[in-house]
Amino acid sequence: MSADVVHLGRAGAVVTITLDSPANRNALSRLLRTQLGARLADALADPATRVILLTHTGPVFCAGADLTEAGTPDEPGTPDLPALLTTLWHSPVPVVARLAGTARGGGVGLAAACDLVVAADTVTFAFPEVRLGVVPAVISAPLRRRVAPHALHALFLTGEPFDAARAREIGLLDAAAPPDLLDSEVRRLADMVLRGAPGALATTKALLRDPPVGGLAAELAELGRVSHEHFTSAEGREGVRARAEGRDPAWVQELPG
Structure with missing residues (x-):
């Protein structure tokens, strides 16, 4: 072996x-x-x-x-x-x-x-x-x-x-x-x-590693879609709510010890 x-x-x-x-x-x-x-x-x-x-x-x-x-x-x-x-x-x-x-x-x-x-x-x-x-x-x-x-x-x-x-x-x-x-x-x-949200980190990595192609207008349209998708996601809503309430978001609170 x-x-x-x-x-x-x-x-x-x-x-x-x-x-x-x-x-x-x-x-x-x-x-x-x-x-x-x-x-x-x-x-x-x-x-x-x-x-x-x-x-x-x-x-x-x-x-x-x-x-x-x-x-x-x-x-x-x-x-x-x-x-x-x-x-x-x-x-x-x-x-x-x-x-x-x-x-x-x-x-x-x-x-x-x-x-x-x-x-x-x-x-x-x-x-x-x-x-x-x-x-x-x-x-x-x-x-x-x-x-x-x-x-x-x-x-x-x-x-x-x-x-x-x-x-x-x-x-x-x-x-x-x-x-x-x-x-x-x-x-x-x-x-x-x-401290970053898992889904947001994964998408950020993907954008940095393989940015959209097709010219500036096409790139901005795709990035706008991605931004809206994450602002309206469960992670996005939780992050904004946590900031307003002065607390850590759930993904930080739930980290295993």
């Missing part, structure tokens, strides 16, 4: 998914990809899940592709990196990435597909693909949507490592904190997300 290299834990409404394969620096092996896909599916299938926290054990968040498996085909049903990035990108539940250690290549792409990325200020990043004679193709999709284009261009072409301060400057990170304050910063952001 294969060892578990990805674990799932729950604390109230927050589900933590932990990459736990430090022996190979949490590289994206077939086993890790399979278990990560399964843990994400489990978390998203549970209606009690309000935030997903993606984290790791060991000194490396994720080293990217498992080069020991390069050139050999996956078993049928093994999720590839595009499938994992798609799941994270389109998850209706906000996903927070917590990086206490290094990220390289596909590991940076994994973090970039999350909604919020928080790292220790000692963490470094790099895209070593061109130095290996390969291309950062798949991970370019979420990274192009997150990172300043000129910076990504230079980092992809040079493979030069960069630190957390630079990562925050170019848009890869939402926050960086000293290692001993990393967990409190992650918790602060997760707590703020938990």
Whole structure:
């Protein structure tokens, strides 16, 4: 039986998914990809899940592709990196990435597909693909949507490592904190997300990830429809009523402990 290299834990409404394969620096092996896909599916299938926290054990968040498996085909049903990035990108539940250690290549792409990325200020990043004679193709999709284009261009072409301060400057990170304050910063952001209504968060994510197309008039018409739908929804009515009554809305009051 294969060892578990990805674990799932729950604390109230927050589900933590932990990459736990430090022996190979949490590289994206077939086993890790399979278990990560399964843990994400489990978390998203549970209606009690309000935030997903993606984290790791060991000194490396994720080293990217498992080069020991390069050139050999996956078993049928093994999720590839595009499938994992798609799941994270389109998850209706906000996903927070917590990086206490290094990220390289596909590991940076994994973090970039999350909604919020928080790292220790000692963490470094790099895209070593061109130095290996390969291309950062798949991970370019979420990274192009997150990172300043000129910076990504230079980092992809040079493979030069960069630190957390630079990562925050170019848009890869939402926050960086000293290692001993990393967990409190992650918790602060997760707590703020938990104050949002689940349906409103899911729709907001969808609008940001896949905005309407067809020109400005068509986009505004669709966005007007979405806005009206949520103002008149049960969540919208409850949120407005709670604000007027000076109390937390039901989705905050009903959070599991």
